[in-house]
Amino acid sequence: MTALLEVEDLTKTFHVSRRRQVTAVKGVSFQIxxxxxxxxxxxxxSGKSTVARMIARLTEPTSGTVRFDGVDVTRLDRAARQQYRRDVQIVFQDPFGALNPRMxxxxxxxxxxxVHRRGTAKDQRDRAxxxxxxxxxxxxxxxxKPVDFSGGQRQRIMIARALALQPRLIVADEPVSALDVSVQAQVLNLLKDLQEAFGLSYLFISHDLxxxxxxxxxxxxxYLGDLVEEGDKRDIYAHPTQDYTRSLIDAIPTIEGRP
Structure with missing residues (x-):
């Protein structure tokens, strides 16, 4: 498979005072x-949302590179930045807070x-x-309007909005954490269906393994800004190598009588 996104040695340091700084992300590398x-x-x-914000260009990295289709996105000219913003869209945790209630x-x-001047008014309406x-x-x-919908439905609106520009990568930052378990399953299945339909890539952020x-x-x-373990999901779940990963697995609720 070909990598769409390559993150290499990504680091983010925040200066909280003249004498104190906090490194939220420490040399993280992975591919999508x-x-x-x-x-x-x-x-x-842990730094996972800071990674997401750097990839979405909402926060600038202190060091490291983010390559999209082989191109370093931290060095794009204005036109290329606009294209990158169309190619990479973000879905936030709180759909109600992210949606203008008057629209x-x-x-x-x-x-x-x-905003990106894509199509005529009729084209835009048809796309919606x-x-x-x-x-x-x-x-x-x-x-x-957003107030007329449940939390799960609002998240569907956020997903539809993210799809409007026909992105190639969606950064989903805790998109189901505020939803009931049954609604979580519906939204996750929707994301899978959309991925198959449109050939999407996802960076999916969550605290829930x-x-x-x-x-x-x-x-x-x-964990604390470091990428401590990485691999195929089956290997991570069945054979974790780090104590922290094991603690995340142990925290998953189980039904009595089942493993």
Whole structure:
């Protein structure tokens, strides 16, 4: 398989005062293959969301490289940066906080197309109509506002919005952690269906190893800014080499009478 995204020795240091600094991410390296999902798992404060923000160009790395299709994205000119922003979209944990409550679903989905000047007004409307169907909301949702929907439905709106520009990579930062377990399963299955339909690659961020194991092809485990373990999901789950990874596995709830 060909790598779509290559992260090499990525580091982020925050200066919290004149004399004190905190290194949130320490020399992290991994690859995401085209059409595959890379799961990054770790507890709060592990640095996984900072990695996601650096890949999405929401935060600049202190050092290291991020290559997309072989090109270092930290050295792009203005036109190439615009294309990268179309190619890489992010889905956040809190859909209600990320969605403008005054906008209709149609406007929310069309907004990225308008910002990037993609298509006519009719093209944009048609794209919104197509995407609400793809995420299972139906065209009746187009004229409603975020307050009219449940948490799981709002996350579907966020996913539709992320798909508007036909991205190649979606960075999903804790996209199901605020949802009930049954709704989590529905959203995860939707993400899998969309990946197959559109050939998407995902960077999936979560603190829950069972969720990451379900959706990912490869898994990286982060602890205090370090990538402490990485590999095929079956190997990580069945034969962890790090005590921290074992503790994440042990924290997964089990049904009494089952392993």
């Amino acid at each position: 293959e085209k059409g595959r999902t890379y799961g990054l798992v770790g507890e709060s404060g 209709t679903v149609a406007d929310l989905i069309m907004e990225p197309l308008q 109509r197509e995407l609400v169907d793809h995420v299972g909301l139906g065209t009746a949702a187009l004229e409603k 069972s969720v990451v194991e379900f959706i990912s092809d490869r898994i990286g485990v982060m």
